[in-house]
Amino acid sequence: MEKVLEVRGARFDYGATQAVAGVDLDVGAGECVALLGPNGAGKTTLVNLVIGLLAAKEGRVRVRGGDPRIASTRRQLGVVQQSLGFPNTLKVSELVTGAAVRAGVPRSAAGPVMAELDLTDLASRRAAKLSGGQKQRLQLAMALVAEPRLLVLDEPTAGLDVPARRRFWQILAERRARGTGVLLTTHLIEESSAVADRVVVLDRGRVLAEGTPDELVARLPDRTVIARTSLVRTRLEAIPGVVSVRDDGEHVRLGTRAPEALLRVLLAEDPGLTDLRVEGAGLEEAVAGLIERGAA
Protein backbone atom coordinates (compact mmCIF):
# COMPACT_ATOMS: atom_id res chain seq x y z
CA MET A 1 0.00 0.00 0.00
CA GLU A 2 1.32 3.46 -0.89
CA LYS A 3 2.07 5.48 2.24
CA VAL A 4 0.55 8.92 2.44
CA LEU A 5 1.97 9.58 5.92
CA GLU A 6 5.18 8.33 7.42
CA VAL A 7 6.31 9.44 10.87
CA ARG A 8 9.59 8.05 12.23
CA GLY A 9 10.99 8.64 15.70
CA ALA A 10 9.22 12.00 16.01
CA ARG A 11 9.93 13.97 19.15
CA PHE A 12 8.62 17.28 20.33
CA ASP A 13 8.89 18.93 23.73
CA TYR A 14 7.55 22.13 25.20
CA GLY A 15 10.57 22.80 27.40
CA ALA A 16 10.39 20.24 30.17
CA THR A 17 7.25 18.53 28.80
CA GLN A 18 7.92 15.73 26.33
CA ALA A 19 4.66 15.94 24.38
CA VAL A 20 5.68 13.51 21.61
CA ALA A 21 8.40 11.19 22.79
CA GLY A 22 9.53 9.13 19.79
CA VAL A 23 6.51 8.14 17.70
CA ASP A 24 6.31 6.01 14.55
CA LEU A 25 3.07 6.22 12.61
CA ASP A 26 2.01 5.33 9.07
CA VAL A 27 -1.18 5.98 7.13
CA GLY A 28 -1.61 4.21 3.81
CA ALA A 29 -3.61 5.41 0.80
CA GLY A 30 -7.29 4.84 1.54
CA GLU A 31 -6.57 3.85 5.13
CA CYS A 32 -8.24 5.39 8.19
CA VAL A 33 -6.16 5.51 11.36
CA ALA A 34 -7.67 6.71 14.64
CA LEU A 35 -5.48 8.30 17.30
CA LEU A 36 -6.82 7.70 20.77
CA GLY A 37 -5.48 8.65 24.16
CA PRO A 38 -6.32 10.45 27.37
CA ASN A 39 -6.11 14.23 27.74
CA GLY A 40 -2.53 15.38 27.41
CA ALA A 41 -1.40 12.20 25.63
CA GLY A 42 0.18 14.21 22.81
CA LYS A 43 -2.47 13.79 20.10
CA THR A 44 -2.77 17.47 19.17
CA THR A 45 0.99 17.95 19.19
CA LEU A 46 1.41 14.95 16.90
CA VAL A 47 -1.30 16.27 14.59
CA ASN A 48 0.47 19.65 14.51
CA LEU A 49 3.69 17.90 13.49
CA VAL A 50 1.84 16.06 10.72
CA ILE A 51 0.26 19.21 9.30
CA GLY A 52 3.48 21.20 9.51
CA LEU A 53 2.39 23.67 12.20
CA LEU A 54 5.22 22.41 14.39
CA ALA A 55 8.62 21.04 13.39
CA ALA A 56 9.80 17.80 14.98
CA LYS A 57 12.85 18.36 17.18
CA GLU A 58 14.02 14.88 16.23
CA GLY A 59 12.81 12.30 13.75
CA ARG A 60 11.01 12.67 10.45
CA VAL A 61 7.50 13.49 9.26
CA ARG A 62 6.69 12.91 5.59
CA VAL A 63 3.44 13.39 3.69
CA ARG A 64 3.73 11.53 0.41
CA GLY A 65 7.48 11.76 0.79
CA GLY A 66 7.48 15.54 1.35
CA ASP A 67 8.04 17.73 4.38
CA PRO A 68 4.68 19.16 5.55
CA ARG A 69 6.44 22.41 6.51
CA ILE A 70 6.79 23.08 2.77
CA ALA A 71 3.80 24.63 0.97
CA SER A 72 3.78 22.20 -1.97
CA THR A 73 3.49 19.27 0.46
CA ARG A 74 0.88 21.03 2.57
CA ARG A 75 -1.35 21.38 -0.48
CA GLN A 76 -1.80 17.62 -0.41
CA LEU A 77 -3.23 17.85 3.09
CA GLY A 78 -6.80 18.57 4.15
CA VAL A 79 -7.22 19.60 7.76
CA VAL A 80 -10.23 19.91 10.06
CA GLN A 81 -9.40 21.26 13.50
CA GLN A 82 -11.54 21.99 16.49
CA SER A 83 -12.97 25.40 17.29
CA LEU A 84 -11.48 27.18 14.34
CA GLY A 85 -12.73 30.77 14.12
CA PHE A 86 -13.72 32.27 10.78
CA PRO A 87 -13.16 35.93 9.87
CA ASN A 88 -16.28 37.97 10.48
CA THR A 89 -16.68 39.29 6.96
CA LEU A 90 -16.26 36.19 4.79
CA LYS A 91 -19.09 34.17 3.30
CA VAL A 92 -19.24 30.41 3.05
CA SER A 93 -18.70 30.36 -0.73
CA GLU A 94 -15.75 32.77 -0.46
CA LEU A 95 -14.04 30.56 2.07
CA VAL A 96 -14.44 27.38 0.03
CA THR A 97 -13.34 29.15 -3.17
CA GLY A 98 -10.40 30.68 -1.30
CA ALA A 99 -9.35 27.24 -0.12
CA ALA A 100 -9.47 26.01 -3.74
CA VAL A 101 -7.33 28.91 -4.97
CA ARG A 102 -4.78 28.49 -2.16
CA ALA A 103 -4.46 24.80 -3.03
CA GLY A 104 -3.97 25.59 -6.70
CA VAL A 105 -7.18 24.01 -8.03
CA PRO A 106 -9.84 25.77 -10.15
CA ARG A 107 -12.41 27.91 -8.33
CA SER A 108 -15.07 25.76 -9.97
CA ALA A 109 -14.16 22.91 -7.58
CA ALA A 110 -16.02 24.78 -4.81
CA GLY A 111 -19.56 24.20 -6.11
CA PRO A 112 -19.60 20.39 -6.12
CA VAL A 113 -17.97 20.04 -2.71
CA MET A 114 -20.41 22.56 -1.20
CA ALA A 115 -23.30 20.56 -2.67
CA GLU A 116 -21.80 17.35 -1.28
CA LEU A 117 -21.74 18.88 2.20
CA ASP A 118 -25.20 20.47 2.00
CA LEU A 119 -23.75 23.96 2.04
CA THR A 120 -25.25 25.27 -1.20
CA ASP A 121 -28.15 26.98 0.56
CA LEU A 122 -25.73 28.59 3.00
CA ALA A 123 -23.34 29.84 0.29
CA SER A 124 -23.97 33.53 0.90
CA ARG A 125 -24.13 33.32 4.70
CA ARG A 126 -21.34 34.77 6.80
CA ALA A 127 -19.28 31.86 8.11
CA ALA A 128 -18.86 33.38 11.55
CA LYS A 129 -22.65 33.25 12.00
CA LEU A 130 -23.04 29.53 11.27
CA SER A 131 -23.97 26.97 13.88
CA GLY A 132 -21.27 24.68 15.25
CA GLY A 133 -22.31 21.76 13.04
CA GLN A 134 -22.50 23.97 9.94
CA LYS A 135 -19.00 25.30 10.69
CA GLN A 136 -17.74 21.72 10.89
CA ARG A 137 -19.24 21.00 7.47
CA LEU A 138 -17.68 24.17 6.08
CA GLN A 139 -14.27 23.18 7.41
CA LEU A 140 -14.64 19.77 5.82
CA ALA A 141 -15.61 21.34 2.49
CA MET A 142 -12.50 23.56 2.67
CA ALA A 143 -10.39 20.51 3.52
CA LEU A 144 -11.83 18.41 0.67
CA VAL A 145 -11.99 20.96 -2.13
CA ALA A 146 -8.51 20.14 -3.45
CA GLU A 147 -8.85 16.34 -3.26
CA PRO A 148 -6.19 15.94 -0.56
CA ARG A 149 -4.16 12.73 -0.35
CA LEU A 150 -4.20 12.89 3.45
CA LEU A 151 -7.03 14.20 5.59
CA VAL A 152 -6.21 15.10 9.18
CA LEU A 153 -9.26 15.45 11.37
CA ASP A 154 -9.15 16.57 14.98
CA GLU A 155 -12.36 15.47 16.72
CA PRO A 156 -14.23 15.93 13.45
CA THR A 157 -17.70 14.86 14.53
CA ALA A 158 -17.85 16.90 17.73
CA GLY A 159 -20.97 19.06 17.44
CA LEU A 160 -22.55 17.07 14.62
CA ASP A 161 -25.97 15.51 15.10
CA VAL A 162 -26.56 11.87 14.22
CA PRO A 163 -27.65 12.33 10.56
CA ALA A 164 -24.79 14.78 9.95
CA ARG A 165 -22.37 12.33 11.52
CA ARG A 166 -23.58 9.51 9.31
CA ARG A 167 -23.26 11.71 6.23
CA PHE A 168 -19.78 12.72 7.34
CA TRP A 169 -18.56 9.10 7.53
CA GLN A 170 -20.21 8.37 4.21
CA ILE A 171 -18.30 11.20 2.52
CA LEU A 172 -15.08 10.01 4.08
CA ALA A 173 -15.73 6.46 2.87
CA GLU A 174 -16.12 7.77 -0.68
CA ARG A 175 -12.84 9.70 -0.45
CA ARG A 176 -11.06 6.73 1.04
CA ALA A 177 -12.25 4.55 -1.83
CA ARG A 178 -10.49 7.04 -4.11
CA GLY A 179 -7.24 6.66 -2.15
CA THR A 180 -7.34 9.45 0.44
CA GLY A 181 -5.73 8.44 3.73
CA VAL A 182 -7.34 9.66 6.97
CA LEU A 183 -5.79 10.37 10.34
CA LEU A 184 -8.32 11.30 12.99
CA THR A 185 -8.25 12.01 16.67
CA THR A 186 -11.35 11.22 18.61
CA HIS A 187 -12.70 10.59 22.05
CA LEU A 188 -15.58 8.59 20.59
CA ILE A 189 -13.93 5.26 20.92
CA GLU A 190 -16.83 3.19 19.72
CA GLU A 191 -17.15 5.40 16.66
CA SER A 192 -13.49 4.97 15.85
CA SER A 193 -13.87 1.22 16.06
CA ALA A 194 -16.63 1.43 13.47
CA VAL A 195 -14.73 3.57 10.98
CA ALA A 196 -11.00 3.06 11.53
CA ASP A 197 -8.90 0.33 9.96
CA ARG A 198 -6.33 0.81 12.69
CA VAL A 199 -6.31 2.39 16.11
CA VAL A 200 -3.17 3.89 17.65
CA VAL A 201 -3.31 4.50 21.39
CA LEU A 202 -1.04 7.31 22.60
CA ASP A 203 -0.16 7.89 26.22
CA ARG A 204 2.40 10.34 27.55
CA GLY A 205 3.78 10.96 24.09
CA ARG A 206 4.34 7.32 23.20
CA VAL A 207 2.47 4.70 21.23
CA LEU A 208 1.09 2.39 23.88
CA ALA A 209 -0.69 0.02 21.54
CA GLU A 210 -1.68 -0.24 17.94
CA GLY A 211 -3.81 -2.61 15.94
CA THR A 212 -7.17 -3.14 14.36
CA PRO A 213 -10.08 -2.34 16.70
CA ASP A 214 -10.71 -6.09 17.01
CA GLU A 215 -7.10 -6.80 17.92
CA LEU A 216 -7.17 -4.19 20.68
CA VAL A 217 -10.41 -5.54 22.08
CA ALA A 218 -8.95 -9.06 22.04
CA ARG A 219 -5.94 -7.97 24.07
CA LEU A 220 -7.80 -6.86 27.10
CA PRO A 221 -10.71 -7.39 29.27
CA ASP A 222 -13.29 -9.66 27.82
CA ARG A 223 -16.21 -8.61 29.98
CA THR A 224 -17.58 -5.41 31.40
CA VAL A 225 -19.53 -5.69 34.62
CA ILE A 226 -21.81 -2.74 35.17
CA ALA A 227 -23.53 -1.99 38.49
CA ARG A 228 -24.49 0.57 41.07
CA THR A 229 -22.29 -0.20 44.01
CA SER A 230 -21.21 1.47 47.21
CA LEU A 231 -17.82 -0.26 47.15
CA VAL A 232 -14.98 2.23 46.89
CA ARG A 233 -12.72 2.44 43.89
CA THR A 234 -9.61 1.12 45.69
CA ARG A 235 -11.54 -1.99 46.74
CA LEU A 236 -12.85 -2.54 43.21
CA GLU A 237 -9.38 -2.13 41.73
CA ALA A 238 -7.99 -4.73 44.11
CA ILE A 239 -10.37 -7.47 42.96
CA PRO A 240 -8.38 -10.08 41.00
CA GLY A 241 -8.96 -9.90 37.25
CA VAL A 242 -10.22 -6.30 37.26
CA VAL A 243 -8.25 -4.27 34.69
CA SER A 244 -10.22 -1.03 34.57
CA VAL A 245 -12.66 0.87 36.77
CA ARG A 246 -14.70 3.70 35.34
CA ASP A 247 -17.50 5.63 36.96
CA ASP A 248 -20.02 7.24 34.63
CA GLY A 249 -21.69 9.11 37.48
CA GLU A 250 -24.46 6.59 37.85
CA HIS A 251 -22.86 3.23 37.31
CA VAL A 252 -19.46 1.75 37.76
CA ARG A 253 -18.06 -0.07 34.71
CA LEU A 254 -15.52 -2.71 35.56
CA GLY A 255 -13.41 -4.30 32.84
CA THR A 256 -12.43 -7.79 33.83
CA ARG A 257 -11.06 -11.04 32.59
CA ALA A 258 -12.58 -12.94 35.49
CA PRO A 259 -16.24 -11.88 35.63
CA GLU A 260 -17.36 -14.73 37.88
CA ALA A 261 -14.83 -13.87 40.61
CA LEU A 262 -15.83 -10.22 40.39
CA LEU A 263 -19.52 -11.00 40.67
CA ARG A 264 -18.86 -13.14 43.74
CA VAL A 265 -17.04 -10.28 45.48
CA LEU A 266 -19.69 -7.71 44.54
CA LEU A 267 -22.54 -9.88 45.75
CA ALA A 268 -20.76 -10.83 48.96
CA GLU A 269 -19.55 -7.38 49.95
CA ASP A 270 -22.25 -5.00 48.76
CA PRO A 271 -25.74 -5.72 50.10
CA GLY A 272 -27.04 -2.62 48.28
CA LEU A 273 -25.82 -3.75 44.84
CA THR A 274 -28.31 -2.90 42.04
CA ASP A 275 -28.57 -2.67 38.26
CA LEU A 276 -26.04 -5.44 37.81
CA ARG A 277 -25.29 -6.53 34.28
CA VAL A 278 -22.47 -8.08 32.31
CA GLU A 279 -21.55 -7.13 28.75
CA GLY A 280 -18.85 -8.09 26.29
CA ALA A 281 -16.10 -5.51 26.59
CA GLY A 282 -15.93 -2.93 23.83
CA LEU A 283 -13.05 -0.93 22.53
CA GLU A 284 -13.51 1.67 25.23
CA GLU A 285 -12.74 -0.81 27.99
CA ALA A 286 -9.84 -2.23 26.01
CA VAL A 287 -8.28 1.21 25.65
CA ALA A 288 -8.93 2.13 29.30
CA GLY A 289 -7.28 -1.12 30.33
CA LEU A 290 -4.27 -0.51 28.10
CA ILE A 291 -3.74 2.98 29.45
CA GLU A 292 -4.01 1.81 33.04
CA ARG A 293 -1.53 -0.97 32.43
CA GLY A 294 0.81 1.44 30.67
CA ALA A 295 0.65 3.72 33.70
CA ALA A 296 1.32 0.88 36.14
Ligand SMILES: Nc1ncnc2c1ncn2[C@@H]1O[C@H](COP(=O)(O)OP(=O)(O)OP(=O)(O)O)[C@@H](O)[C@H]1O
Ligand atom coordinates in the same frame (compact mmCIF):
# COMPACT_ATOMS: atom_id res chain seq x y z
N1 LIG B 1 1.69 25.24 24.03
C1 LIG B 1 2.06 24.40 24.99
N2 LIG B 1 2.96 24.78 25.92
C2 LIG B 1 3.38 23.94 26.90
N3 LIG B 1 2.94 22.66 27.04
C3 LIG B 1 2.04 22.22 26.15
C4 LIG B 1 1.54 23.06 25.09
N4 LIG B 1 0.65 22.35 24.37
C5 LIG B 1 0.57 21.13 24.95
N5 LIG B 1 1.41 21.04 26.01
C6 LIG B 1 1.63 19.86 26.87
O1 LIG B 1 2.04 18.78 26.03
C7 LIG B 1 1.41 17.57 26.42
C8 LIG B 1 0.61 17.00 25.23
O2 LIG B 1 -0.48 17.87 24.95
P1 LIG B 1 -1.45 17.67 23.71
O3 LIG B 1 -2.30 18.88 23.62
O4 LIG B 1 -0.64 17.29 22.52
O5 LIG B 1 -2.30 16.41 24.18
P2 LIG B 1 -3.71 15.83 23.63
O6 LIG B 1 -3.54 14.35 23.60
O7 LIG B 1 -4.07 16.51 22.38
O8 LIG B 1 -4.71 16.23 24.78
P3 LIG B 1 -6.31 16.54 24.74
O9 LIG B 1 -7.00 15.23 24.52
O10 LIG B 1 -6.54 17.09 26.10
O11 LIG B 1 -6.53 17.54 23.64
C9 LIG B 1 0.56 17.90 27.62
O12 LIG B 1 1.30 17.58 28.77
C10 LIG B 1 0.34 19.39 27.51
O13 LIG B 1 0.18 19.97 28.79
